[in-house]
Structure formats: structure tokens, C-alpha cells
Amino acid sequence: MPATPDVPLTVGFDLDMTLLDTRPGIRATYLALFAETGVFIDADLVVTRLGPPLLDELRNWFPAEQLPAALDRYRELYRDHAFAPTVALPGAYAAVEAVRARGGRVAVITGKYEPNARLHLEHAGLHADVLAGDLWAESKGEALREHGASVYVGDHLGDIRGARLAGAVAVGVATGPYGADELLAAGADVVLADLTAFPDWLAGHLDGVGVTP
Structure with a gap:
């Protein structure tokens, strides 16, 4: 679902090994x-x-x-x-802020037990406009579709499956168990080494397709 004046940009992020090294x-x-x-x-x-x-x-x-x-x-x-030893992965804060800089919403769609996911975000100082937990692969896709996410960023092949089901742009990050080739073979539209590259990618994606809200 592209962003329009009536439908704001919503970008989904996985949590474990995408935003946080848990x-x-x-x-x-x-x-x-x-x-x-x-x-x-x-x-x-x-x-x-x-x-x-x-x-x-x-x-x-x-x-x-x-x-x-x-x-x-x-x-x-x-x-x-779990909370004390967890750290944000490189580029996590900048990636979230890049979405907000475009007037967008951040949706964290994760397989983690939702109350613990919320505490993780609070401990890390990351704010999500939407949080949905206890989801995996296709059920992530259903949540992405429900919340109107046009992009989903994740490290796992299951994240790519969820993005594809939702019709969202599937952005893989090679910070988890899979490398770039495996993420691309699973259907990722683009693979980034980590989230440090995400702000520039998002700017190019939005400006290139004319969906800046």
C-alpha cells in the first residue's frame, strides 16, 4: 500500500537481529x-x-x-x-528516525512475546507507533497488511515471506542467520548489510517512486 495524503507511510521492522542484538x-x-x-x-x-x-x-x-x-x-x-545485555544493532536508531523524518509511522512486527518486546523497546529507548508480537512469517504479513505497512525490514526468510504476503517491499538485512544471497533468493526486493544503509535507501525508494507523504 503506497503512502498517500490519506494513508501515511508505515514501515515495519522485525525486532530480533534487525533492530536489536538480543x-x-x-x-x-x-x-x-x-x-x-x-x-x-x-x-x-x-x-x-x-x-x-x-x-x-x-x-x-x-x-x-x-x-x-x-x-x-x-x-x-x-x-x-535479557534486557540488560541487549544492544541496538548498528543504524537502528537512525533507521527509525528516517521513517519519522518522512512523517511516517514505525511498526515493530515480531515473533517475540509482545509484553517482553514492549519492555525491550522501552529499555533500548526505541519508540514504535505499532507493536504486534507472537507472529511469524505469514502471520506477520497479516499484521503488516492490517496496519498498512508498505515496507518491511527483517533478517529472516520468514520476514521476507511476511512482507511478500502483505504486498510490502521486502528489505532484508544481513545481520541475522542469513546472508544476502539467501535473502534475495527468498524474495527480498533489496538486501542491506545492516540498518546503517537504510536511511539512504528509504530516501531513494520514496523519492524514486513518488510516495513521500
Whole structure:
């Protein structure tokens, strides 16, 4: 959906490994869950494959009957272990401000549990006009469409799938588990090394197609 005087520019961003490097905090949380439950979790492996739903990852370590309790406890432990070691990725603040400089709205569309995602943004000092959590791939696309996002920026192949479903421009950033070639092969319209390149890309995109609000 292009921006018009009646439909303001809305740019969606993924959270983990797009705006924030959450790997240290996620690793610390899994180690705490391992210590508490006695169920082995390879936290170093886990942080190499962030993106899919938390429950999918927990299934690799816990039997089915323990999954609900493990899920709830992980989310509780997350608040104690994850925020302090998390840092913004290069260019994150400038990317958000570039959208605002064009009169646009920032929508964070993430697979993370929404209350924890909100706390992450607050801790990092990043403001989102829209936040939608607990979403993955096509369900991200549904949220992007609902909020009128014309661009979605993410690091995962699932983010590209969501953008394509929504009819949004799919901007890949090679700051997560996939390189530029893999993101392009998945359907990304453009791939940036990181968000430091995003303000210039956005300016060229908007000016080139004449959709500056």
C-alpha cells in the first residue's frame, strides 16, 4: 500500500537481529532455564537460529508435557536476564528516525512475546507507533497488511515471506542467520548489510517512486 495524503507511510521492522542484538540476553535466559529445570539446552546453538516461534525451539529440548510450563517460565526468566545485555544493532536508531523524518509511522512486527518486546523497546529507548508480537512469517504479513505497512525490514526468510504476503517491499538485512544471497533468493526486493544503509535507501525508494507523504 503506497503512502498517500490519506494513508501515511508505515514501515515495519522485525525486532530480533534487525533492530536489536538480543542474542546475549536470549542465551542467558536459556542458560537460566537449563539451570532451573535440569533440562539441557545448547544456548550457543539456539542463538544461531533465532526467528521461528519460541515454542518451536523449546520442542527441541523439552517433552510435550513440559512445554507449557517451560514456555511460561522462559518468558518470566526473560525479564530478569535479557534486557540488560541487549544492544541496538548498528543504524537502528537512525533507521527509525528516517521513517519519522518522512512523517511516517514505525511498526515493530515480531515473533517475540509482545509484553517482553514492549519492555525491550522501552529499555533500548526505541519508540514504535505499532507493536504486534507472537507472529511469524505469514502471520506477520497479516499484521503488516492490517496496519498498512508498505515496507518491511527483517533478517529472516520468514520476514521476507511476511512482507511478500502483505504486498510490502521486502528489505532484508544481513545481520541475522542469513546472508544476502539467501535473502534475495527468498524474495527480498533489496538486501542491506545492516540498518546503517537504510536511511539512504528509504530516501531513494520514496523519492524514486513518488510516495513521500
